[in-house]
Every structure is written in C-alpha cells, then in structure tokens.
Ligand SMILES: [Fe+2]
C-alpha cells in the first residue's frame with residue numbers, strides 16, 4: 001500500500017514538471033513498455049508502471065472523449081498535436097517513434113473505456129505490443145487481440161490512405177470523401193427532421209478523412225469545393241464551407257485536431273436552416289421583413305440543433321460558437337446583433353470568409369449568374385477590415401490564387417480550360433489549367449494540363465488568360481473535369 005502511495009505521488013510530481021498531460025502520457029506509456037519488457041508482472045516496478053499508466057489515462061479521459069497517439073513524419077502526435085522535442089521528453093519521444101516504426105504502427109486510438117481497465121488488461125496490452133514485432137505480420141497479429149472484449153478500449157490507427165498515390169487516385173479518394181460528407185450531413189438533417197436523435201460519428205470520421213487529404217494535396221480538395229448542387233444548395237454549400245475552412249485552417253498552420261473541429265463547424269454551420277421554409281430559402285424576389293427575420297434566426301438555430309446532436313459534450317461545447325458567429329462580420333455588425341465587444345473567434349472568422357466566398361460563387365434562384373471566383377475575391381477584398389479579418393482574408397486570397405481552382409478561363413490562344421492548380425506562389429504565380437475540348441460526339445471532355453508559367457525564348461508567357469467566366473454559366477461542374485486528370 002505504502003509503495004502504491006509513493007508511486008502515485010511520484011507520478012503527480014512528474015506530471016507537475018511537464019507542460020501537459022499529453023507529455024505525461026507519453027512518458028508513462030514508454031515506462032510501461034520498458035518495464036513490462038524486462039520485468040515480470042509481479043515485480044514492484046511493473047506494478048508501479050502499470051498503475052501510473054492507468055492513472056494518467058484516467059486523468060486524460062476526464063478532459064477528452066478519445067485519446068490518440070500517432071507517429072509519422074518522424075514526430076509524435078497526441079490528439080493530433082505535434083509533441084515538441086524538449087530536453088525532458090526528447091529521448092522518450094524517439095524511443096516511442098522507434099517502437100512504432102518497428103511495428104509499422106501508424107498510431108493507436110483509445111476510447112473512454114480505457115478509464116476502467118484493470119492491471120491485467122494494461123499489462124497484457126504492453127506485453128502484446130512488445131511481442132508483436134516477433135510475428136510475421138505484427139499488426140494483423142495485434143489486431144486479432146484488439147478485437148477481443150478485454151481490449152475494446154484500444155484500436156489501431158492505419159496510415160491515411162494514399163500516402164503515395166497518383167493524383168487521379170487522390171482525386172478519387174477526395175471525391176469519395178466529399179460524397180460521404182454530403183451524405184452524412186443529409187442523414188443528420190433527415191434524422192433531425194424526423195425528430196430522431198442524430199449522431200455525429202460519421203461526420204467526424206469523414207471530416208478526419210478530408211483533413212488527411214488536405215495534408216496530402218490541398219489543391220485537389222479545393223477543386224472539390226467547386227461542386228454545386230443546383231437543387232439542394234444547402235448541402236453542397238455546407239460541405240464546401242467545411243472543406244475550404246479546413247484548407248484555410250491548414251494554410252495558417254492549425255493542428256489536425258483543430259482542423260477536424262473546424263471542418264465539423266463548417267459542415268454544421270447552417271444546420272439551423274432546417275426550420276426555414278424552403279419557399280423563403282429559394283425565394284426569387286426580395287424577402288419581406290418577416291422572412292428576413294426568419295433567415296436571421298438560423299445562426300442561433302444552428303446552435304440549438306447542434307446541442308441536440310448525440311456527441312460527446314466536450315466536442316459539442318467546442319463547435320457551437322463558430323456557427324453562432326458565422327453571419328457576424330469582423331466589425332461585429334451582421335446578425336444576430338450582439339452587444340459584446342470581444343472579437344469573433346478564429347473559427348468564426350474563418351467560416352465567415354469561406355461561407356461568403358461559396359455563397360458569392362454559387363448560382364441561386366435569385367442570382368442565376370454568380371460571381372466568378374476571381375471577382376468574388378475582389379469583392380471580398382473591398383470589404384477587408386469591415387466584413388472580414390484582413391489577415392485571414394489575405395491568407396485566403398493567397399491560398400485561392402488570383403484564379404482559384406475551378407475557375408473557367410479563356411486563353412489568348414482561344415483555348416478554354418479550368419484552373420487545376422491555382423499557382424499561388426511567388427515562383428509560379430500563374431495557374432496550371434486543364435484544357436476542355438469537345439469530342440467527336442460534341443461533348444465537353446478534359447484534355448491536357450497546361451502550365452501557364454511556361455515562357456518562350458524571350459521570357460514571355462506562352463499563353464495568358466484573357467477572361468474568366470463562371471462555370472455555372474456553361475453548366476460546367478468543375479469537379480467532374482478536375483477528377484478526370
Ligand atoms: Fe448561414
């Protein structure tokens with residue numbers, strides 16, 4: 001008993017010395033592996049290590065609904081946050097990185113059931129990890145054990161699909177993820193309408209997939225956000241806002257975990273529109289005062305709907321503010337009217353930018369010809385500092401490029417194409433364009449890619465953009481062509 005009190009005290013001292021519980025978790029996880037490798041279960045050192053591991057897990061689950069540890073790009077990530085290499089922790093981090101590499105293990109995910117594990121479960125878990133590399137296929141071997149009831153608190157995270165894929169394969173994955181996001185949102189909306197409780201698990205998973213794809217190839221993901229559904233605007237709009245928000249968040253360097261939360265906020269930001277009659281949403285003429293009031297209620301209604309979702313409270317708590325704020329402008333005008341002076345949250349400002357951009361570039365019944373992407377950016381720039389956070393807007397415009405992905409452009413050669421890569425860099429300021437040509441059956445088809453940064457022997461560009469048009473004017477869904485590359 002005394003020994004246990006001593007061990008517990010010591011672990012608290014270790015936690016106090018570190019900057020976060022995440023670091024403490026890594027330290028105790030490593031200690032568990034090292035001790036269980038050398039000593040038997042009955043040994044006091046093993047007993048202490050197991051106890052400390054269980055204690056730190058319980059502490060973490062008081063604050064979070066899941067716990068993940070991942071090893072990639074030669075760094076360790078807890079909950080998607082990269083662990084900094086510090087003097088105190090660097091050796092441990094490298095040991096764990098090596099350990100994961102030996103096992104070809106990308107990551108482990110723990111759920112709240114972990115708070116209730118006993119000594120033998122924790123010890124056996126460590127022993128399994130230690131034994132696994134001796135087997136021909138360590139992960140398959142581990143997986144068999146992790147499927148047992150006594151290990152329902154841990155699962156293996158596989159490497160995101162498509163680390164080394166070709167552009168077409170990535171595009172295919174991205175398109176699938178987009179469709180899944182669309183369907184998961186639709187499912188949530190249908191459940192709410194039928195007065196059933198809607199869960200968010202699918203939505204979270206799909207936003208995680210989209211986030212992984214953004215890390216892999218942002219251009220492809222941005223191309224997806226050009227998808228427009230002329231019948232059911234709100235779904236594609238919401239997915240587009242989620243997708244572009246994740247891209248903007250990635251551009252400014254947010255962690256994977258934050259990006260997933262941001263993407264969920266984007267996906268659900270207009271959930272409150274459920275209560276607005278479709279006749280008002282699709283009204284071609286100007287709205288009367290009552291109708292406009294109804295529209296203005298949707299941000300607060302989004303919060304109400306999100307609160308009803310079946311999800312961990314900590315997730316819900318973190319995703320309600322941005323949807324509430326998404327029609328509040330940078331200068332706090334907009335709606336709903338608020339009497340506070342504190343700035344809008346970072347996620348709120350990101351979603352506001354992505355929301356306006358998608359709305360301006362989408363054809364609606366009351367505005368059949370939307371703005372072209374470049375004109376929409378120009379329009380938004382004129383409101384920088386009033387409607388939009390100037391720094392974020394700058395990042396957004398940089399990310400989109402002068403001609404954002406999906407813009408329909410006419411070249412000086414008479415050729416027509418869709419912007420495939422925006423060329424938002426100093427060295428390559430001009431976009432890469434996917435030519436579109438009619439085939440023998442008079443159907444438009446994706447042709448070849450042209451890099452507009454290409455110059456002739458005099459250093460002059462071989463091709464230039466003469467004009468840009470909105471793809472919707474020609475009934476073109478850019479994403480469909482961009483997927484054909
Ligand atoms: Fe909205």
Ligand SMILES: [Fe+2]
Pocket residue numbers: 237241269270355
């Ligand atoms: Fe919106």
